[in-house]
Amino acid sequence: xxxxxxxxxxxxxxxxxxxxxxxxxxxxxxxxxxxxxxxxxxxxxxxxxxxxxxxxxxxxxxxxxxxxxxxxxxxxxxxxxxxxxxxxxxxxxxxxxxxxxxxxxxxxxxxxxxxxxxxxxxxxxxxxxxxxxxxxxxxxxxxxxxxxxxxxxxxxxxxxxxxxxxxxxxxxxxxxxxxxxxxxxxxxxxxxxxxxxxxxxxxxxxxxxxxxxxxxxxxxxxxxxxxxxxxxxxxxxxxxxxxxxxxxxxxxxxxxxxxxxxxxxxxxxxxxxxxxxxxxxxxxxxxxxxxxxxxxxxxxxxxxxxxxxxxxxxxxxxxxxxxxxxxxxxxxxxxxxxxxxxxxxxxxxxxxxxxxxxxxxxxxxxxxxxxxxxxxxxxxxxxxxxxxxxxxxxxxxxxxxxxxxxxxxxxxxxxxxxxxxxxxxxxxxxxxxxxxxxxxxxxxxxxxxxxxxxxxxxxxxxxxxxxxxxxxxxxxxxxxxxxxxxxxxxxxxxxxxxxxxxxxxxxxxxxxxxxxxxxxxxxxxxxxxxxxxxxxxxxxxxxxxxxxxxxxxxxxxxxxxxxxxxxxxxxxxxxxxxxxxxxxxxxxxxxxxxxxxxxxxxxxxxxxxxxxxxxxxxxxxxxxxxxxxxxxxxxxxxxxxxxxxxxxxxxxxxxxxxxxxxxxxxxxxxxxxxxxxxxxxxxxxxxxxxxxxxxxxxxxxxxxxxxxxxxxxxxxxxxxxxxxxxxxxxxxxxxxxxxxxxxxxxxxx
Amino acid sequence: xxxxxxxxxxxxxxxxxxxxxxxxxxxxxxxxxxxxxxxxxxxxxxxxxxxxxxxxxxxxxxxxxxxxxxxxxxxxxxxxxxxxxxxxxxxxxxxxxxxxxxxxxxxxxxxxxxxxxxxxxxxxxxxxxxxxxxxxxxxxxxxxxxxxxxxxxxxxxxxxxxxxxxxxxxxxxxxxxxxxxxxxxxxxxxx
Numbered sequence: 001x002x003x004x005x006x007x008x009x010x011x012x013x014x015x016x017x018x019x020x021x022x023x024x025x026x027x028x029x030x031x032x033x034x035x036x037x038x039x040x041x042x043x044x045x046x047x048x049x050x051x052x053x054x055x056x057x058x059x060x061x062x063x064x065x066x067x068x069x070x071x072x073x074x075x076x077x078x079x080x081x082x083x084x085x086x087x088x089x090x091x092x093x094x095x096x097x098x099x100x101x102x103x104x105x106x107x108x109x110x111x112x113x114x115x116x117x118x119x120x121x122x123x124x125x126x127x128x129x130x131x132x133x134x135x136x137x138x139x140x141x142x143x144x145x146x147x148x149x150x151x152x153x154x155x156x157x158x159x160x161x162x163x164x165x166x167x168x169x170x171x172x173x174x175x176x177x178x179x180x181x182x183x184x185x186x187x188x189x190x191x192x193x194x195x196x197x198x199x200x201x202x203x204x205x206x207x208x209x210x211x212x213x214x215x216x217x218x219x220x221x222x223x224x225x226x227x228x229x230x231x232x233x234x235x236x237x238x239x240x241x242x243x244x245x246x247x248x249x250x251x252x253x254x255x256x257x258x259x260x261x262x263x264x265x266x267x268x269x270x271x272x273x274x275x276x277x278x279x280x281x282x283x284x285x286x287x288x289x290x291x292x293x294x295x296x297x298x299x300x301x302x303x304x305x306x307x308x309x310x311x312x313x314x315x316x317x318x319x320x321x322x323x324x325x326x327x328x329x330x331x332x333x334x335x336x337x338x339x340x341x342x343x344x345x346x347x348x349x350x351x352x353x354x355x356x357x358x359x360x361x362x363x364x365x366x367x368x369x370x371x372x373x374x375x376x377x378x379x380x381x382x383x384x385x386x387x388x389x390x391x392x393x394x395x396x397x398x399x400x401x402x403x404x405x406x407x408x409x410x411x412x413x414x415x416x417x418x419x420x421x422x423x424x425x426x427x428x429x430x431x432x433x434x435x436x437x438x439x440x441x442x443x444x445x446x447x448x449x450x451x452x453x454x455x456x457x458x459x460x461x462x463x464x465x466x467x468x469x470x471x472x473x474x475x476x477x478x479x480x481x482x483x484x485x486x487x488x489x490x491x492x493x494x495x496x497x498x499x500x501x502x503x504x505x506x507x508x509x510x511x512x513x514x515x516x517x518x519x520x521x522x523x524x525x526x527x528x529x530x531x532x533x534x535x536x537x538x539x540x541x542x543x544x545x546x547x548x549x550x551x552x553x554x555x556x557x558x559x560x561x562x563x564x565x566x567x568x569x570x571x572x573x574x575x576x577x578x579x580x581x582x583x584x585x586x587x588x589x590x591x592x593x594x595x596x597x598x599x600x601x602x603x604x605x606x607x608x609x610x611x612x613x614x615x616x617x618x619x620x621x622x623x624x625x626x627x628x629x630x631x632x633x634x635x636x637x638x639x640x641x642x643x644x645x646x647x648x649x650x651x652x653x654x655x656x657x658x659x660x661x662x663x664x665x666x667x668x669x670x671x672x673x674x675x676x677x678x679x680x681x682x683x684x685x686x687x688x689x690x691x692x693x694x695x696x697x698x699x700x701x702x703x704x705x706x707x708x709x710x711x712x713x714x715x716x717x718x719x720x721x722x723x724x725x726x727x728x729x730x731x732x733x734x735x736x737x738x739x740x741x742x743x744x745x746x747x748x749x
Numbered sequence: 750x751x752x753x754x755x756x757x758x759x760x761x762x763x764x765x766x767x768x769x770x771x772x773x774x775x776x777x778x779x780x781x782x783x784x785x786x787x788x789x790x791x792x793x794x795x796x797x798x799x800x801x802x803x804x805x806x807x808x809x810x811x812x813x814x815x816x817x818x819x820x821x822x823x824x825x826x827x828x829x830x831x832x833x834x835x836x837x838x839x840x841x842x843x844x845x846x847x848x849x850x851x852x853x854x855x856x857x858x859x860x861x862x863x864x865x866x867x868x869x870x871x872x873x874x875x876x877x878x879x880x881x882x883x884x885x886x887x888x889x890x891x892x893x894x895x896x897x898x899x900x901x902x903x904x905x906x907x908x909x910x911x912x913x914x915x916x917x918x919x920x921x922x923x924x925x926x927x928x929x930x931x932x933x934x935x936x937x938x939x940x
Contacts (some may be wrong), residue, residue, distance in 0.1 A: 001829070001830055002829075003877070004753075004877050004879040007879055063780075065777070065780055066778075072788070074809065090790065108917060111917075112917075115919065116877060119802055119807065119812065120795075120801070121795060121798065134791070134812075379795065383819070386917055386918075429799040429800055459794075462796070462797045600773055601777075601792075602773060602774040602777055603777060
């Protein structure tokens with residue numbers, strides 16, 4: 001905790017926008033009151049979350065040190081900053097960057113904060129935010145003041161609120177966009193932040209903007225609220241508007257957003273968003289967090305009914321001048337270059353040529369390009385941030401943005417300046433080629449810092465990247481352009497559902513040990529604003545994932561037809577064959593202890609009193625066999641679904657869940673019958689009511705999948721609901737594995 | 750001028766030969782055994798970031814790392830919590846902590862004898878821009894205490910002290926001694 005914390009208030013007095021200063025003052029007081037025990041820990045937790053101040057791994061005061069769970073005795077004793085969250089435990093600070101837009105001074109401030117309060121690294125997230133890790137709660141008000149002094153807020157960066165409003169980072173420069181969505185995204189971000197109608201959500205709410213339908217950059221299909229720029233002619237005049245989507249989301253079970261309206265005029269963007277917020281606030285689930293995202297409300301009501309309710313709500317709104325007040329300026333908005341337009345330079349070296357090929361993108365404005373600064377794992381040092389600030393000052397009017405691929409783009413670079421900016425970036429070690437290619441791996445923090453992490457997504461990403469760079473892997477263009485995205489758990493922060501090769505962390509029990517695994521998710525579509533989601537193929541031990549990548553890319557290279565995309569290759573090959581390709585990789589090799597710890601983490605993944613030194617000795621219990629069988633059934637359900645046998649797929653997925661539930665019930669009640677009612681009833685009594693099946697963070701979410709499937713077993717089903725059921729079945733079985741691990745291991749990480 | 754949040758970095762000899770990977774295991778063991786007075790909490794691996802923080806063991810009151818900032822590889826101590834006493838006390842405390850960590854790593858068999866203080870180069874900086882802005886005024890205010898500290902650390906041997914002049918960087922200085930000392934010897938000078 002910094003000695004200078006209390007002095008920043010005086011130092012920056014009068015230098016902050018008034019509303020931001022007031023916000024930080026309030027938070028400063030709340031921190032002090034909680035320290036004195038005058039605010040309930042639950043209330044304080046939501047308060048700090050709404051300021052972007054998040055918990056971090058091990059903040060419950062316990063850490064497995066490789067031999068045993070160690071109690072961490074913090075100086076502040078039992079004082080907490082939320083339920084099971086110790087006051088002194090370092091946390092994460094998320095910082096909102098609307099549309100990813102920053103100026104040089106803001107980059108420099110981020111550098112200072114990373115250095116002084118964090119570990120010297122600023123991390124760019126998959127939603128264009130920044131995250132700083134290992135921050136002490138008592139440092140956060142000073143940190144927020146310093147952000148506010150450069151007009152940045154972390155308000156509503158976490159919590160049940162409107163999160164960062166993201167936007168295509170190429171907006172205004174993209175050759176294919178309909179119009180520049182930048183001013184609209186900024187206006188909506190400003191309008192919704194702190195809006196009274198957005199304070200009663202059961203969960204978070206994420207809006208996104210895209211300038212076109214065909215590219216990936218806005219990812220509107222996976223957002224709660226998505227806007228895609230469009231126009232139509234009215235009375236002979238072109239009018240701007242948006243195709244508006246609602247109810248998309250990744251998370252454990254991904255939902256594609258539904259089209260709310262193919263043309264919402266710009267003056268209706270805010271009132272309709274407000275009406276949606278009110279309907280969501282009023283009707284959205286509040287008690288069960290696992291069904292509280294708007295995607296569930298849209299799914300439950302159906303898009304037609306949801307739209308009807310929103311339009312009714314719209315009629316009740318009191319007109320607000322902000323709805324249209326921004327439009328005149330928005331229509332005139334255009335960023336300007338610093339330097340005159342230029343001509344393409346000739347490449348003087350192979351490295352420069354490669355960089356030009358992968359890290360530049362011509363703008364619609366002749367003579368300019370957008371330059372991408374590819375960050376390894378989304379990480380940038382304080383010194384690199386300062387160098388970046390210098391570069392954007394020198395070559396542009398400070399037009400830099402973060403991207404959902406965890407990079408920066410520098411916009412409005414004159415073609416003539418490319419050799420010079422390349423040199424400047426190279427000097428700052430920010431000129432790595434390969435932006436947007438297979439080596440530019442996207443990953444969430446995973447087990448490095450996230451409380452929800454199951455496997456080490458960053459460790460895996462670092463290893464894959466290192467191997468590809470070290471071996472100088474030379475792929476042809478099609479393979480080079482594949483996307484790898486990794487999440488540490490089912491929550492999808494690494495956006496694995498929309499990758500060609502996606503991975504999410506799961507654990508499996510081998511003998512008496514838990515082994516870190518990743519589910520391999522193939523064939524997601526990044527383009528078309530995350531056009532379709534991939535499906536899990538197999539869970540593979542973490543340490544075998546590099547082999548998975550090699551094998552799948554080799555098989556693709558060898559087996560593709562002319563011009564065939566990876567997504568189509570997966571579809572044509574079929575999941576059975578794709579899974580067969582990996583069959584020899586799904587088990588760790590006997591005797592190789594390295595499989596029992598995760599990437600870049602030497603601690604044994606799970607420790608118990610049994611089995612130390614017995615890694616090679618497989619002890620498979622009946623329940624493990626049953627769970628494996630249930631998992632196979634889910635796979636069969638996927639195959640049936642792919643063959644358009646929707647009813648069969650639904651039935652198999654449901655049976656797989658019953659199978660897994662029965663296997664757990666059998667541990668306690670060996671004579672359990674095959675009657676679904678009895679299985680579900682016994683499972684509820686023995687595992688749900690006792691909370692034995694509860695996930696530490698998702699609670700009873702996964703059990704509810706079984707209960708819902710059972711309750712709806714005789715109802716009609718459509719392809720969408722069946723697809724969700726299959727995903728839910730996989731997650732239920734993953735949870736059953738975890739439950740079994742927990743029950744059979746006296747100590748687990 | 751109050752010098753809090755002192756950072757000390759001991760530059761290593763033959764940095765290209767130092768493999769950072771074993772540090773991950775070593776630092777996990779440091780946490781397991783809680784080898785220092787400060788509470789050690791986690792390991793952060795930034796080997797993928799060029800010129801970055803390297804491999805760190807994150808603590809509550811302080812971080813330890815083998816840091817590659819500016820491509821100068823060194824054992825670094827970053828004091829995060831305030832420390833009572835005078836400026837001289839705080840400088841000495843941070844230097845002792847960095848040297849103690851360095852001695853441990855030099856003796857660590859898994860580093861293969863390749864991690865070694867170069868005997869001459871130490872960086873000092875203050876990780877707090879409000880207490881110590883990187884200005885001429887700060888340099889004037891702190892110079893005597895920094896010189897006194899260097900004098901004690903190098904036991905009267907000649908040294909040069911070069912301040913970091915980029916105003917955006919942390920206030921600090923690179924100190925180079927004309928004579929080589931081992932980390933254990935320097936630790937002794939501060940005892």
